[in-house]
Amino acid sequence: MGGVLFIISLFCNLLLLQNPSFSYPLCTNSRAAFNPKTPLVFCPYSGTVCCNSTQELSLQQQYVKMNISDFGCAALIKSVLCARCDQLSGELFRIDSVPRSVPVLCNSTVSANSSQTSQSKIDYCAKVWETCKNVSIMNSPFAASLQSQAGVPITSNFTKLTDFWQSKTDFCNAFGGASLDESACSDGGPVTLTNTAGTLSPPNGMCLEKIGNDSYLDMVAHPDGSSRAFFSSQEGKIWLATIPKDGSGGTLELDESNPFLDLTHEVHFDNEFGIMGIAFHPNFAQNGRFFASFNCDKSQWPGCAGRCSCNSDVNCDPSKLGTDNGALPCQYHSVIAEYTANGTTSEFSLATSAKPLEVRRIFTMGLPFTDHHGGQILFGPSDGYLYFMTGDGGGTGDPYNFAQNKKSLLGKIMRLDIDNIPSSVEFSKLGLWGNYSIPKDNPYIEDKELRPEIWALGLRNPWRSSFDSERPSYFMCADIGQDRYEEVNIITKDGNYGWRAYEGPYLFTPQQSPGGNTSINSISPIFPVMGYTHSDVNKNEGSAAIIGGYFYRSMTDPCMHGRYIYGDLYAGAIWAGTENPENSGNFTTSQISFNCARDSPIPCSFKPGSSLPALESILSFGEDNNKDIFLLASSGVYRIVRPSRCNYTCAKENVTAVAAPGPAASSPPSKASQLSHPYKNLMLLVYSLLLLFLSFV
Ligand SMILES: *[C@@H]1O[C@H](CO)[C@@H](O)[C@H](O)[C@H]1NC(C)=O
Ligand SMILES: *[C@@H]1O[C@H](CO)[C@@H](O)[C@H](O)[C@H]1NC(C)=O
Numbered sequence: 001m002g003g004v005l006f007i008i009s010l011f012c013n014l015l016l017l018q019n020p021s022f023s024y025p026l027c028t029n030s031r032a033a034f035n036p037k038t039p040l041v042f043c044p045y046s047g048t049v050c051c052n053s054t055q056e057l058s059l060q061q062q063y064v065k066m067n068i069s070d071f072g073c074a075a076l077i078k079s080v081l082c083a084r085c086d087q088l089s090g091e092l093f094r095i096d097s098v099p100r101s102v103p104v105l106c107n108s109t110v111s112a113n114s115s116q117t118s119q120s121k122i123d124y125c126a127k128v129w130e131t132c133k134n135v136s137i138m139n140s141p142f143a144a145s146l147q148s149q150a151g152v153p154i155t156s157n158f159t160k161l162t163d164f165w166q167s168k169t170d171f172c173n174a175f176g177g178a179s180l181d182e183s184a185c186s187d188g189g190p191v192t193l194t195n196t197a198g199t200l201s202p203p204n205g206m207c208l209e210k211i212g213n214d215s216y217l218d219m220v221a222h223p224d225g226s227s228r229a230f231f232s233s234q235e236g237k238i239w240l241a242t243i244p245k246d247g248s249g250g251t252l253e254l255d256e257s258n259p260f261l262d263l264t265h266e267v268h269f270d271n272e273f274g275i276m277g278i279a280f281h282p283n284f285a286q287n288g289r290f291f292a293s294f295n296c297d298k299s300q301w302p303g304c305a306g307r308c309s310c311n312s313d314v315n316c317d318p319s320k321l322g323t324d325n326g327a328l329p330c331q332y333h334s335v336i337a338e339y340t341a342n343g344t345t346s347e348f349s350l351a352t353s354a355k356p357l358e359v360r361r362i363f364t365m366g367l368p369f370t371d372h373h374g375g376q377i378l379f380g381p382s383d384g385y386l387y388f389m390t391g392d393g394g395g396t397g398d399p400y401n402f403a404q405n406k407k408s409l410l411g412k413i414m415r416l417d418i419d420n421i422p423s424s425v426e427f428s429k430l431g432l433w434g435n436y437s438i439p440k441d442n443p444y445i446e447d448k449e450l451r452p453e454i455w456a457l458g459l460r461n462p463w464r465s466s467f468d469s470e471r472p473s474y475f476m477c478a479d480i481g482q483d484r485y486e487e488v489n490i491i492t493k494d495g496n497y498g499w500r501a502y503e504g505p506y507l508f509t510p511q512q513s514p515g516g517n518t519s520i521n522s523i524s525p526i527f528p529v530m531g532y533t534h535s536d537v538n539k540n541e542g543s544a545a546i547i548g549g550y551f552y553r554s555m556t557d558p559c560m561h562g563r564y565i566y567g568d569l570y571a572g573a574i575w576a577g578t579e580n581p582e583n584s585g586n587f588t589t590s591q592i593s594f595n596c597a598r599d600s601p602i603p604c605s606f607k608p609g610s611s612l613p614a615l616e617s618i619l620s621f622g623e624d625n626n627k628d629i630f631l632l633a634s635s636g637v638y639r640i641v642r643p644s645r646c647n648y649t650c651a652k653e654n655v656t657a658v659a660a661p662g663p664a665a666s667s668p669p670s671k672a673s674q675l676s677h678p679y680k681n682l683m684l685l686v687y688s689l690l691l692l693f694l695s696f697v
């Protein structure tokens, strides 16, 4: 693609869904907020909420039973109860930490030291205390909170706040909370989200430096917090590498001939096969445990043997599948295997290699076709469980409807407990596929039709997921589409992301469906929060494949901070998604131009006759312990660096304060710096057009 064409294809991709179904915010049950079928009547909430009419009725009954004689206090207690219905209830009740029985009540002390004087919050916590302190409340939620958190026995069902707390300060120490920092608090009505319109304009460019020449599919920061990271190649090797300090001019220190682990004898490597993911136990430094997710060929390796995902439980007859690209059904498998670092307890961080023998097989499943099998694995930052992303198993249009089939593990996100090996009773009762047990709050508890492993469903080929390192409830997952739409989803418990009833926000009609259909009315799909159509990136309706990235949380490029970055495999395009208001799940996306730093440690290649760097295919993204973001492309490893190194302007970048560039800066000007000037002018033009466009929305 020539430069001119590329510039023309730069545009602002605003995704405004007509019939929104929300994937965020989160409710107290970890599920997504929703639009209720019947409006709420007791609680003053409308729009996106966390209560249906049944749940609202039970809040009303709870309220009536409290028998509060004081009207003023009764109204406040009602609003405290109704905060359960707020679209941000998960946040108000802090589901990420100790679950609360009372939401965080807004404390005025916070606004005092804020520079933003326009935001004056009432001291709601003080108001609750002053109004209710001397009022008897039966089964008071405040007393319940004390009981559950401190184990204090409550002698009478009728309690006053003054029975437990001496003063407003005591009371607000327990229940008051911030309103102006990252987290929300209740002031008696629906939470108003912070408007981020000021940061909405996209950065005018992303600057990259090349630090490695090789191609990897996965990069995982070392759990010990050091500047090291593990890299895995699709072919079957895992390396431990040291990441050069930003601005040092160094390259990735990785000894090609000394992998941390070599699995090439077990791994089947082909177009969509290989090592698909690696994950290190949160306590890796203490226990040395780590996991690899890869594909194998049962005709090549005896360890490659498991149940076939095409079976009678899921309306699939393997004998009818025929051969796919010459392969028999379930000749290839998805495997998660556990390994251990070669070290001793308390010294696993020092290990530079792993023991080659598999410690334990976690999961094995035969695959129906030769494509779409996802395969990434990630530990949840707040729950410590292993999340495993699977694709729909392949074929055009998911012919067997596996992704919607609740008995199939294809097209799913699974959530597995790998710390507890199941008892033989649990193993056979639940018909488990491997050596893991099922977390007690997996959604099958409420939906008996679901396989117990399933956390979310309706995915086609999830390719690269990540948790926001600042907000663990933002579990981002990009899902590769078929003919029309590439999507980014926020994964929530029991969420159905629509495939193959929908492709992104569009209805999808399968060409064939031997496995049966899912009726549109039987599901409540959660639509993507970001995405693009194939025609956006390719005028010929050709190939597109989304590569999910990360929320950028480093300050290396301050203009990129807080934005979600993702790309496309074929188009070589990169987008940044900006959320507004904060915590709303409402994103605006824009394609971001990028260039290579003139002082890049490894000089970048450029497209013939163009000033644009030739990354070849973007395959994946990575994040290190500094929260810097890396592009893993077929041409090498690139780090996002300070915009000024590419002569991009970012008003927030303190250009004078940054450290002097490394040794590479004194080398002769690279092709990048010679060519970036005319490009910069073009970029300014595009940037102003973008601003113009945005001002019309
Ligand atoms: C409300 O939600 C609860 C819990 O998810 C569910 O059991 C109940 O059936 C729902 N009620 C209605 C009327 O949708
Ligand atoms: C509710 O309170 C009133 C007085 O405030 C009292 O007469 C009545 O018995 C109470 N009801 C219950 C169920 O405790």
Ligand SMILES: *[C@@H]1O[C@H](CO)[C@@H](O)[C@H](O)[C@H]1NC(C)=O
Residues within 6 Å of the ligand: 134
């Ligand atoms: C609290 O209520 C009791 C009776 O319910 C009353 O005797 C007492 O004076 C009240 N105290 C305050 C500070 O209002």
Ligand SMILES: *[C@@H]1O[C@H](CO)[C@@H](O)[C@H](O)[C@H]1NC(C)=O
Residues within 6 Å of the ligand: 157
């Ligand atoms: C008082 O609380 C206890 C324990 O929660 C409960 O068993 C009892 O039924 C309550 N009494 C009334 C009158 O609600």
Ligand SMILES: *[C@@H]1O[C@H](CO)[C@@H](O)[C@H](O)[C@H]1NC(C)=O
Residues within 6 Å of the ligand: 107, 108, 109, 110, 168, 169, 172, 173, 176, 177, 178
């Ligand atoms: C809330 O306010 C009280 C004083 O009224 C203070 O002691 C407490 O630290 C505040 N809590 C938070 C979380 O800011």
Ligand SMILES: *[C@@H]1O[C@H](CO)[C@@H](O)[C@H](O)[C@H]1NC(C)=O
Residues within 6 Å of the ligand: 211, 212, 213, 251, 252, 602
């Ligand atoms: C990367 O490749 C370039 C060009 O082949 C070579 O000059 C350079 O030494 C390589 N750098 C590293 C760190 O492998």
Ligand SMILES: *[C@@H]1O[C@H](CO)[C@@H](O)[C@H](O)[C@H]1NC(C)=O
Residues within 6 Å of the ligand: 342, 343, 353, 354, 355, 356
């Ligand atoms: C494990 O480490 C020990 C001690 O450093 C070394 O002797 C041994 O060769 C290593 N084994 C493997 C499989 O790397």
Ligand SMILES: *[C@@H]1O[C@H](CO)[C@@H](O)[C@H](O)[C@H]1NC(C)=O
Residues within 6 Å of the ligand: 359, 360, 361, 362, 363, 364, 433, 434, 435
């Ligand atoms: C459990 O792990 C053991 C040891 O790796 C393995 O032999 C066995 O096949 C595994 N079970 C399943 C169901 O994968």
Ligand SMILES: *[C@@H]1O[C@H](CO)[C@@H](O)[C@H](O)[C@H]1NC(C)=O
Residues within 6 Å of the ligand: 509, 510, 511, 513, 515, 516, 517
């Ligand atoms: C499923 O839907 C497709 C397209 O709407 C239709 O052609 C097919 O007959 C349906 N199959 C079944 C089993 O209902």
Ligand SMILES: *[C@@H]1O[C@H](CO)[C@@H](O)[C@H](O)[C@H]1NC(C)=O
Residues within 6 Å of the ligand: 200, 580, 581, 584, 586, 587, 588, 697
């Ligand atoms: C979503 O973001 C757009 C662009 O910032 C804004 O115009 C719109 O009002 C937002 N929608 C909601 C529901 O907040």
Ligand SMILES: *[C@@H]1O[C@H](CO)[C@@H](O)[C@H](O)[C@H]1NC(C)=O
Residues within 6 Å of the ligand: 647, 673, 674, 675, 676, 677
């Ligand atoms: C980029 O910026 C540097 C430092 O301000 C300047 O010396 C150089 O001429 C610029 N290069 C281009 C191509 O604009």
